[in-house]
Amino acid sequence: MGEEGENIMYVGTVIAKDDTWLLWAIIILWATVSLVLEQRYRWASTISGAIIALVGAMALSNFKIIPTASPVYDTVWDYVVPLSIPLLLFNSNIIKIWKESRRLLVIFLIASVGTMIGTVVGFIVLQQWIPYLAKIGAMMTGSYIGGGVNFAALSAKLNTPEEMISATVVADNSVMALYFLLLIAIPALPIIKRHYHTDYATTDNEQEQQNYWQPKKIQLLDIALSITCAILLVAGSFKLSEVLQAWLPNNNLIWNIVVSFFGDPYLLLTTFTLLVVVIWGDFFERLAGASEIGTFFIYIFFVVIGIPASFVTIISIAPLLFIFVIIILIFNLGLSLVIGKWCNFKIEEILLASNATAGGPTTAAALAIGKRWTNLVGPILIIGTLGYVIGNYAGTLIYRLLLFLS
Secondary structure (H helix, E strand, O other): OOOOHHHOOOOOOOOOOOOHHHHHHHHHHHHHHHHHHHHHOHHHHHHOHHHHHHHHHHHHHHOOOOOOOOHHHHHHHHHHHHHHHHHHHOOOOHHHHHHHHHHHHHHHHHHHHHHHHHHHHHHHHHOOOOOOHHHHHHHHHHHHHHHHHHHHHHHHHOOOOHHHHHHHHHHHHHHHHHHHHHHHHHHHOHHHHHHOOOOOOHHHHHHHHHHHHOOOOOOHHHHHHHHHHHHHHHHHHHHHHHHHHHHOOOOOHHHHHHHHHHOOHHHHHHHHHHHHHHHOHHHHHHOOOHHHHHHHHHHHHHHHHHOOOOHHHHHHHOHHHHHHHHHHHHHHHHHHHHHHHHOOOOHHHHHHHHHHHHHOHHHHHHHHHHOOOHHHHHHHHHHHOHHHHHHHHHHHHHHHHHHHHO
């Protein structure tokens, strides 16, 4: 998601896609309004500031106030999101992260299988109405296991027509905004509370939220050090990723896996952040304000996630693709919930794993932060990057299977 947004068509918005300052003002203003409402009003705290940010962004784009794609939104994906990750990991417990990562790996793989099953079912149902659906199915399998990187790689490898790529991107971005909204809301459903375990009980979570929003003593030096450390970690990780991807050979399967995994900038960023926190634990423990800055960045991200959900565009360009994507996500989440219940996984683990496959590790981490599942932020970032490795291969496998079925 995100990087493909430039292909989406939109017309007649009040604010143009290149009106940079106005778009930044609206995004930051609405992120701030969402936070203010969440802190001051019980109804807003109940539904969460994340949902307020998402719904407000959807309204702005659907009422043609702002465009559904802009370089400003890409800047949030490319710079604001990476900076938020170290800021939110400075207080992480590496032992807890290792323990939780093992459980998340299993449910992540289950959600990935759900994606593949959903793609096959959607193909069988819709193949006679959607052209190039075998190629689109392969692309969506790669995307809903390993993110936009695999979507781009598979679309190039399979020579999918550009107009079908654009339409698929519209369906993908729009559905993911709604799906993210659903994932935020699911834990509060009575049926979920009755049948699934959680480490974050509602009463405890309300108290934790109140504690989280309490004023803290933060000095200018804390802010300077937090931002500086975050920028250094992001710059170092992304530069090392560039070097590794340029220098390491990727002309065979083994090296391709090595480069995809160890050359991933988000995996490097998460790993280096956790390492420096272990080495200089006392320093980061005393550092105030990092999580607050990181959380605000994530609320900016929530607003941007909601913007692409243009219902007019869905109806006019990609109604059947919209249905196809929904079928995939139904099987992804459905299989995760059924097997997760059977294997005694907690609801937060199930939802984060499903989110990590469909939306990538960054959106999954945003969900964990928005729901105050703080112990799962680091683990889901690590496990989510696994999708980058397996997504391309899963997409290629599904393509062969769909060709056989057609």
